Amino acid sequence: MFNGIKKAISKVKEKITTTTLEEKDLDKALWEFEINLVENNVSEEVARKLTENIKSALLNKKFPRFTKIDEVVDNMFKNLIDETFQQLPKYDLIKMIKDKQEKPFVIVFIGINGNGKTTSIAKLCYKLKNEHNLKCLLACSDTFRAGAIEQLEKHAKNLNVEYVKHKYGASPTAVAYSAVEYAYNKKIDVVLIDTAGRMQTDKNLVDEMKKLIKVIEPDFVILVVDSLSGNDAYYQAEIFGKEIPIHGYIVTKVDADEKGGVPLSLIYATKKPILYLGIGTGYEDLIEMDKEWLLKNILK
Numbered sequence: 001m002f003n004g005i006k007k008a009i010s011k012v013k014e015k016i017t018t019t020t021l022e023e024k025d026l027d028k029a030l031w032e033f034e035i036n037l038v039e040n041n042v043s044e045e046v047a048r049k050l051t052e053n054i055k056s057a058l059l060n061k062k063f064p065r066f067t068k069i070d071e072v073v074d075n076m077f078k079n080l081i082d083e084t085f086q087q088l089p090k091y092d093l094i095k096m097i098k099d100k101q102e103k104p105f106v107i108v109f110i111g112i113n114g115n116g117k118t119t120s121i122a123k124l125c126y127k128l129k130n131e132h133n134l135k136c137l138l139a140c141s142d143t144f145r146a147g148a149i150e151q152l153e154k155h156a157k158n159l160n161v162e163y164v165k166h167k168y169g170a171s172p173t174a175v176a177y178s179a180v181e182y183a184y185n186k187k188i189d190v191v192l193i194d195t196a197g198r199m200q201t202d203k204n205l206v207d208e209m210k211k212l213i214k215v216i217e218p219d220f221v222i223l224v225v226d227s228l229s230g231n232d233a234y235y236q237a238e239i240f241g242k243e244i245p246i247h248g249y250i251v252t253k254v255d256a257d258e259k260g261g262v263p264l265s266l267i268y269a270t271k272k273p274i275l276y277l278g279i280g281t282g283y284e285d286l287i288e289m290d291k292e293w294l295l296k297n298i299l300k
Contacts (some may be wrong), residue, residue, distance in 0.1 A: 002260030004040030041261030069258035113197030
């Protein structure tokens with residue numbers, strides 16, 4: 001995965017290490033580098049910052065005789081990623097769930113159809129139940145998409161957890177409210193609420209989501225985005241974020257992402273963390289996102 005960014009970094013390091021480090025020599029190499037980053041789903045803002053940092057670090061600098069310039073470039077990436085992660089809120093979701101005195105801990109999942117939202121809910125449920133011994137309840141608040149209730153119901157049965165559903169066309173807020181009330185009475189630890197795949201430009205659907213959030217007052221809101229959607233991932237995050245108090249992201253289909261720009265650009269542009277990454281089709285294929293994982297997959 002992420003071969004696109006890796007190739008872009010390799011190309012610029014090769015050109016820089018075989019060129020005199022003067023401005024006229026660097027400009028062409030760094031221009032091509034910036035374009036390559038953008039082509040691999042790195043946002044223009046992040047690509048520009050990287051090229052400016054590399055130019056500033058290398059231009060007219062005198063390095064010790066045996067300095068490896070390619071390591072200087074790698075350090076530029078490490079510094080940018082360090083800087084980006086330092087600006088992110090630090091959420092320990094498992095600790096937050098366990099520390100909440102009055103159960104349940106309520107998580108609402110939002111995102112457009114096709115991003116892998118329902119599957120991500122099932123994967124997180126699997127992790128919470130099997131790795132942390134937490135009792136979970138799934139709520140089918142997507143009452144619009146044909147097959148949505150059956151899909152979540154099937155996951156609930158596979159995972160051997162309870163679920164709450166109403167009929168198609170029912171109020172999503174009513175379903176969520178029923179689920180939270182049921183979980184409270186049954187002392188269930190976590191409620192995971194699936195919602196309709198709302199297009200971020202559909203005002204009526206976004207208003208329905210805002211109503212659900214206001215009534216339910218969830219402890220956490222996760223936006224699920226597709227790593228293969230490129231710049232649209234940042235667009236979704238920007239538009240949804242203006243309307244709904246998002247805490248962080250799950251990025252799906254990372255295992256199929258040859259470019260690799262979405263995770264880096266998403267956290268850089270929005271200053272909100274990616275909590276988990278979907279790396280396969282199995283329930284166990286959900287991993288935590290951290291700085292070292294990102295560095296390993298970009299620079300190695």
